[in-house]
Amino acid sequence: MSTTHFGFQQVDERDKARRVRGVFDSVASRYDVMNDLMSMGLHRAWKAFTVMVADIKPGHQVLDIAGGTGDLAMAFARKVGPSGRVVHTDINEAMLRTGRDRLVDAGIVLPTFVCDAEKLPFADASFDRVSVAFGLRNMTHKDLALREMCRVLRPGGKLLVLELSKVAKPLEKAYDWYSFKVLPRMGSLVAGDADSYRYLAESIRMHPDQATLKSMMGEAGFGHVDYHNMTGGVVALHVGIKC
Ligand SMILES: C[S@@+](CC[C@H](N)C(=O)[O-])C[C@H]1O[C@@H](n2cnc3c(N)ncnc32)[C@H](O)[C@@H]1O
Secondary structure (H helix, E strand, O other): OOEEEEOOEEEEHHHHHHHHHHHHHHHHHHHHHHHHHHHOOHHHHHHHHHHHHHOOOOOOEEEEEOOOOOHHHHHHHHHHOOOOEEEEEEOOHHHHHHHHHHHHHOOOOOOEEEOOOOOOOOOOOOEEEEEEEOOHHHOOOHHHHHHHHHHHEEEEEEEEEEEEOOOOHHHHHHHHHHHHHHHHHHHHHHHOOHHHHHHHHHHHHHOOOHHHHHHHHHHOOOOEEEEEEEHHHOEEEEEEEOO
16 A cells, blocks of 8 residues: 555545545635635735746636636636636636636636646647646645646746745744644634644645755756745745746
């Protein structure tokens, strides 16, 4: 039996996706409000920076992976124009439905697919941009998912990976206190679910740090990779170019 981590627990590799699904089924309806509370609104700035770096042009074909409630998909849709296309995807139907409803309320209708980033149902070289925000951390085989992202990008295309990352040393103590003491309580009060937010804190610690993720992206086939730390490394945006 191959095992992997689910937060700090070792679990059967085949069981991780089901557990991750349980987390997002549980939090889907309160996800956006929790995001604003937990990050004190900062996730909006992190995403705005990602959209700026994505440099989406009219006519671009864009794939948003693990798109959840649709923040990036919505911002991209406003930039691609009528000749472009944004495809909004996630492995979790509850998250995707919440996102689709939000987008429709904003007057935006996008092609929406339930799909696993590790087995993307799209042809090679079919997108100019691929994004994954706060999703890679939850995937069982990150190497496979990164290879799939590279496969569906056209040469010259850009992958944007926005993810919670390794904080700078001076912030570590305060960040640990906030993640392990405050977040689960907030999760319990607002979303009625402390465990999912404990998993969030643990999964961040198990995620590859900035330099490791950069080299993983290189191994997945990206010819040029760079990253930008934000908020002292709480979050990093990795950008990979398929050469
Ligand atoms: C923290 S949410 C991020 C949602 C959105 N991108 C955002 O930035 O607000 C993480 C998302 O990753 C999705 N996810 C986890 N594993 C996945 C996989 N293997 N393939 C696609 N999506 C996945 C979850 O269902 C969840 O919606």
